[in-house]
Amino acid sequence: METKIALRAKRRAIAQTTMAALFAALIAAGAFISIPLPFSPVPVTLQNLFALLSGLILGPLLGGAATALFLLAGALGVPVFSGAVGGFAHFFGPTGGFLLGYLFAALSAGFIAGRPRGNRRVPLLRIILAVLAGFLVVYVPGVIRLKVVLDTDWGTALAAGFIPFIIGDTLKGIAAVLIAPRLRRVAVEQMDG
Template sequence: MEKSKTISGRKTLLKICLAALFGALTAAGTFISIPVPVSPVPIVLQNLFALLSGLILGPFLGGAAVGLYLLAGAIGVPVFAGAVGGIAHFAGPTGGFLFGYLLAAVVGGLIAGRPRVAKAAPLWRIICAAVLGLLAIYVPGVIWLKFSRNLNWAQALAGGFIPFVIGDAIKAVVAIIAAPRLRRAVADHLEG
């Protein structure tokens, strides 16, 4: 009985550490923020790490990781694009994208499934998870950008989607390549 509690405690601690690690990686993505002349939305790496959180950790832990990142930003830690923080950023032009990060982790994690040692997710599933995870960022992001800036749909797409498609496609490929191996490593530790 005591050994079971110890193993359970270790797994819980590992899950907390993984969520904190991926939350920290998402926050670290703020240090690469490239302004886009036609948009109030910069090019960032946070979306890659939010997506990887779900693909690697699954929907619950991935969502927890991004939730920690968003909570840190909301209380003022400078983890949002441009190294800023504060709850007001959720109401700004990038607020929908911030919410989309959480959706990306959960949606991507639901599609990819929890990492398992005995049964790896097929590649097609990881690809679908990455593509739909990115869409889960863009949909609320573009909608919020449209309404927060009083733009028409063409302007919202031009400022919140079109400039980012190629870069985000590259990030999706990186996530698709990295996720299977990292999922196995996480599963080994969570199940072992």
């Protein structure tokens, strides 16, 4: 017969696995809200928001695992990348750096916000810093990869892969700051309950 501690640990592991899978699915679902831009190979999606939220809400390890699961599914050909496509070749295309940046976003936002535990609240300033860092680490590898693939100068790469997204990502960042604290509490309840 299993002890209460063993049962609680098993329930927690199941809840954590479920939450990671849920966020991987949310990141994938973000691909279906994809707005192509005529001047850029990078579309507007919600995937960066969901990758960021995975780290903010689940912490660096589970958030990173959720994002890695999403990337693995896409690499294996599941159509989870923007435009409902998949395949390993997309990591070498113009948006490949952004895909890698999603993992960096989940990890960095998770490390800054910390792993959710009990009733501990994360200060708002820390959430804001986590959001800013999360978006920044999406753009660094994204713009670098875009510059290399397009064989262009930095100004053109920034004009195609960063500048058009500032307003939208500011709005996504505000949404993340507003919803992350509440969703962290819900995640803790589900994983510790």
